[in-house]
Amino acid sequence: MNRFILLILLFLPVVSAGTTLPRVEIGELLDRSDVTAIVRIENGSTLGTEEKPCGVSYKAKVINPIKNSKVGEYIEFGYFIGHGLGNYYLVFLNRKESVFRPLMSTNSTSQAAEAELRKNCLSSFPDLIVMHSGYGIRKLERPSENGYKDAILLPTRYVDINTPEKLLETEREICYSWENCKWIAKEYLLEYLGGQK
Numbered sequence: 001m002n003r004f005i006l007l008i009l010l011f012l013p014v015v016s017a018g019t020t021l022p023r024v025e026i027g028e029l030l031d032r033s034d035v036t037a038i039v040r041i042e043n044g045s046t047l048g049t050e051e052k053p054c055g056v057s058y059k060a061k062v063i064n065p066i067k068n069s070k071v072g073e074y075i076e077f078g079y080f081i082g083h084g085l086g087n088y089y090l091v092f093l094n095r096k097e098s099v100f101r102p103l104m105s106t107n108s109t110s111q112a113a114e115a116e117l118r119k120n121c122l123s124s125f126p127d128l129i130v131m132h133s134g135y136g137i138r139k140l141e142r143p144s145e146n147g148y149k150d151a152i153l154l155p156t157r158y159v160d161i162n163t164p165e166k167l168l169e170t171e172r173e174i175c176y177s178w179e180n181c182k183w184i185a186k187e188y189l190l191e192y193l194g195g196q197k
Contacts, residue, residue: 020103021102021103021132021133021135021158022102022103022158023156023157023158023159023160024102024132024158024159024160025159025160025161025162026154026159026160026161026189026192026193027161027162027192027193029092029100029131029132029136029159030066030067030092030193030194032092032094032100032131033067033068033092033093033094033100033131033136034067034068034093034094034095034128035067035068035069035075035077035091035093035128036066036067036068036069036090036091036092036093036193037062037063037064037065037066037067037069037075037090037091038062038063038064038066038088038089038090038091038140038186038190039060039061039062039063039075039088039089039091040060040061040063040086040087040088040089041058041059041060041083041084041085041086041087041089042059042060042061042074042085042086043058043059043085044056044057044058044059044083044085045057047078047079047121047124047125048120048121048124052120052121054079054117054120054121054124054125055078055079055080055081055121055125056078056079056080056081056083057076057077057078057079057125057126058076058077058078058083058126059074059075059076060074060075060076060077060089060091061073061074062074062075063088064190066190066193066194067193075093075128076126076127076128077091077093077126077128077129077130078125078126078128078129078130079121079125079126079129079130080130080134080137083137083139087139087140088139088140088150089137089138089139089140090137090138090140090152090189091130091136091137092130092131092132092136092137093128093129093130093131093136094128094129094131095127095128095129096122096125096126096127096128096129099129099131100131100132100136101131101132101133102132132158132159135155135158135159136159138152138153138154138159139152139153140152140186141153149185149186149187150185150186150187151168151183151184151185151186152183152184152186152189153170153174153175153181153182153183154167154181154182154183154184155175155176155179155180155181156179156180156181156182157178157179157180158179161184161189161192163192166184166185166188167182167183167184168182168183168184169182169183170182170183
């Protein structure tokens, strides 16, 4: 049963019916974060035990610091699974005791599972946790379809930006249809968030 609950929570952030996330402007994620940066994941390890899995802890090198981070330093964060070694990500992280997870409505089963996971796993979690129910980590890609050298796919249903004219439509189905994903250039996003290029 614990594995099933963990899989629901870790594979697809907020897919259970009745739990609704609000749209959060990316600047608010930055303001509420403890650490924000573009990082390269160097390694990952599973947390918990086989009987009580607790997700994954990632060790990542900071490439572009944005908030409370430095070029070349290593940070450890978790706990959502599915992020690849050697890949680059924009991460918005909170200390594990106070993770920003806004909800518009809740599903009691989903909330009970999250509470159970936190009760069983909080001591196993790394100090930093991805914000906004897993939407506070976005993969950096090199999409061929829009001419950007590097871009981030924003799920605009959950994470938006106040300059929609800078967002480009995707030409293929590369995220869940309900997320309404759009590309944004890395260089513009770093400028918008005030990070180092």
